[in-house]
Amino acid sequence: MEIKNYDDLGSMEMDTLREVGSIGTGNAATALSGLLNRRVRITMPEVRIMEYNEAIDWIGGPENVTAGVLVRIGGDIGGIMLSVLPLEFVNMVLECMLDNKVEEFEHLDELQRSALVEVGNIMISTFINALSGLSGVTMELTVPSLTVDMQGAILAVPMAEYGGQTDYLMTIGGNFTCDDYELPCRLLLSPEIRGLNYLLRKLGVTNG
Template identity: 70%
Template sequence: MTIKSYDELSSLELDTLKEIGSIGTGNAATSLSALIGKTVRIQQPEVRIMEYNEAIEWIGGPEPITAGVLVGMSGQLSGIMLSVQQLDFVNLVLESMMEKTIQDYLALQELERSALTEVGNIMISTFINALSGLAGLDIELTVPAFTVDMQGAIMAVPMAEYGGQSNYIMTIGGNFICNGKEIPCRLLLSPDIRSLNFLLRKLGV
């Protein structure tokens, strides 16, 4: 059965996507651990299909300033993936890699931005590699883009790109655990509807 929108997904299809989300975030935590030289694990992630406005509230509302790393997907799966880097996550990376922290995103210099871009890119790439391995897909990724803006503005990118096809997006969230501290992990995956149907067929659901 071909679906026309995320909200048409069956319980079996949702469970399959949740399993992918769980495996992908586990791999992302492993890659983050290797990058920062600290043990990082992730709590059981929550994978949900949300409307865009609901997803904005899920990451803390439209007005807070945050950082985001955006990567486009092409090949057998088209769409975008976004890593939302809230301040606790930013400081975990900067403290581990550069022995510094910031109080405000405006304090980010070019070197710190480059480090955060690379970390976000590697986490997304690791997630997508797990997805492509599970489904047997050939997925190409674009050069990552880093931005600092209000969360509502960052979320406007997938809305503008795919809002005409569906008002829903796949959200993957949990908390990284590092040195006994919980650090929010927020990933948003938005394949276009054609790609979503192709992915589900490749997964046998």
């Protein structure tokens, strides 16, 4: 029997998604290391299914301003993927790529914003490519977009698109370690339910 909501996922499905999340985020850390020319690792990622408000609290609270790089997914699976970049992570990126940093998000100039889009896109596309390679599922990505807003507003995007299907979100979180300094970073993968069922079948997971 196919799942109808994220909260229908059982232990076997969650274990499979955790393994996929670990491989995907590991590949994202490797790609980020090459871009920044720094040693970048990822702690063991958490894959969690959470309600909207719980997910917002998990990434730092609804009123905290952050940067988000959003990519829409097409092909065999529809959905979106969001990279949430806190200010300390942003400044690490800017120092490595442009030798500067900002005190507040509103101080970002066009070149700095382009650098963040590039980093977010590399992490997301590397993750998706790993997922596609593991499952044999074709996944196409749109051009990434950068938004700077309160986290509650940024996270409202997946809920607006897929909230009619479920009140839950799939979150993949972990801390990137750059030169032994730990930085939080959150990835949010929100596939449509039909696509999630297809992905699980391709990964060899049966439902029911």
